[in-house]
Amino acid sequence: MALAKLDAVVLDCPDPRALAGFYADVLGGTVEGDDEWVTLRVPGGPALAFQRAPGFVPPRWPAADHSQQFHLDLTVPDLDAAEKEALELGARPLDTADRSRSFRVYADPAGHPFCLCAG
Known part of the structure; x- marks a missing residue:
């Protein structure tokens, strides 16, 4: 038996609503939330969420000094x-x-x- 189930993948970003809109265009789904936290409810999968991160520095791939930024x-x-x-x-x-x-x-x-x- 598993300890947990995956509920959402959360990405830090400077503008949660704009990034959620991009992914909604790519994946479909429904966008919910405010300017600090936005959730994209994706059909048939876990949610993709976006949280405002002041001072956000985008990751560079591949680059050890600018790793990818997310949490589960x-x-x-x-x-x-x-x-x-x-x-x-x-x-x-x-x-x-x-x-x-x-x-x-x-x-x-x-x-x-x-x-x-x-x-």
Whole structure:
């Protein structure tokens, strides 16, 4: 049995609505959200979301000094149980300031950020 299911792939960007519009044109789907966070509901797949990132520096591929920028949102039925298992698997907490939120932020063993989200 899997620990989680993929809910959304999230990309940082300077203009979430514009980038969501581009991908909606490419993939189809419905755009929802505000100027800070926009979600593209893609038919038959997980959501593609876009969050405003002040000072965004676009990635260059391939370039070790400008890596690609994204994080995964993983929906779990129980945040505490999922956190325990994720930490045992090698995740590292990145943001422990507010445990009352509906999500928690971690780094995978290679350092890529991801969130466990209450679902």
